[in-house]
Ligand SMILES: Nc1ncnc2c1ncn2[C@@H]1O[C@H](COP(=O)(O)OP(=O)(O)O)[C@@H](O)[C@H]1O
């Protein structure tokens with residue numbers, strides 16, 4: 001019997017569209033002789049759909065028509081299996097559309113990639129590929145991520161963080177703290193967005209105020225760090241899990257402006273998602289630097305306890321030749337397939353490895369104890385006097 005794989009994508013995230021591109025690329029790369037692939041699209045409203053029409057990128061130009069052709073679904077955990085039903089239920093809709101054996105989340109950004117989708121899958125016991133709740137959540141919060149890396153001795157830029165509310169209450173105190181610890185030019189970021197949304201440089205107090213105001217629209221926590229002026233950016237993907245992981249070749253994204261914008265990242269020259277972005281691949285850096293980055297990438301991945309395929313992005317200060325881990329994308333755009341192709345692994349083999357890693361994770365999970373057979377509530381009726389006795 002073929003394994004039924006649900007590829008989950010979309011979601012209530014600013015990176016919704018990027019996820020559609022990544023997911024359709026991934027779906028087409030999965031070996032259909034071996035697996036049945038079921039698209040599971042999460043709309044911006046959080047409604048789940050499936051259906052053939054969701055498999056073609058051009059159908060997304062007209063969302064209304066697409067959704068009228070797709071089937072709204074509910075996912076139900078039955079005794080031994082997970083089933084997908086058409087929603088709302090009806091007399092003619094009482095048999096399941098599909099059995100769901102394994103999920104592959106191909107989602108980016110808040111409300112999905114940050115562990116929320118993984119938490120949903122976990123709570124109803126659907127095995128899934130990729131990072132778990134904790135690693136996803138750490139990877140999405142730029143502040144917590146830096147704290148964890150710093151504690152593990154991995155190189156991150158110094159930073160200051162605060163709640164947007166505290167800045168609204170007493171901005172002067174925040175400016176003083178920032179200026180005491182960091183030197184202009186600074187860079188201001190919402191703690192948990194992506195695709196450069198809400199990120200601005202600040203050269204002085206006035207710009208700092210504007211930058212915080214903008215970032216505050218997107219997150220309740222704000223991160224400020226010094227801006228690297230002589231900057232090179234290098235990205236590297238990691239594939240594996242906590243036991244065994246390897247790094248891809250490095251890439252250097254090429255930007256048309258100071259900060260890599262949404263436009264640079266996803267529209268590129270061909271408008272075909274991350275695969276179409278402008279980049280030097282492999283990056284033109286000395287072997288020593290590339291080895292160092294690959295080593296730091298694997299360490300970052302394993303420190304967080306990631307699983308599947310991630311991309312770790314680095315900032316290099318070119319005058320002092322200093323390397324900093326900037327961020328991790330626990331489910332990267334296009335699943336970083338282009339980095340793996342350049343490393344000798346085809347997209348289809350990459351998907352196969354992701355599936356095998358998910359099955360391994362599931363086997364390991366089945367060996368853990370999640371509940372005890374005793375029911376303390378049933379003891380009540382047998383004369384126990386409750387928890388205190
Ligand atoms: N400390 C920094 N110094 C210089 N440029 C930076 C710094 N931090 C971020 N950038 C620029 O801003 C871009 C987006 O920042 P990043 O932290 O990667 O956020 P996102 O999650 O939106 O990708 C980076 O790709 C880089 O071009």
Ligand SMILES: [Mg+2]
Pocket residue numbers: 195196313327
């Ligand atoms: Mg980035």
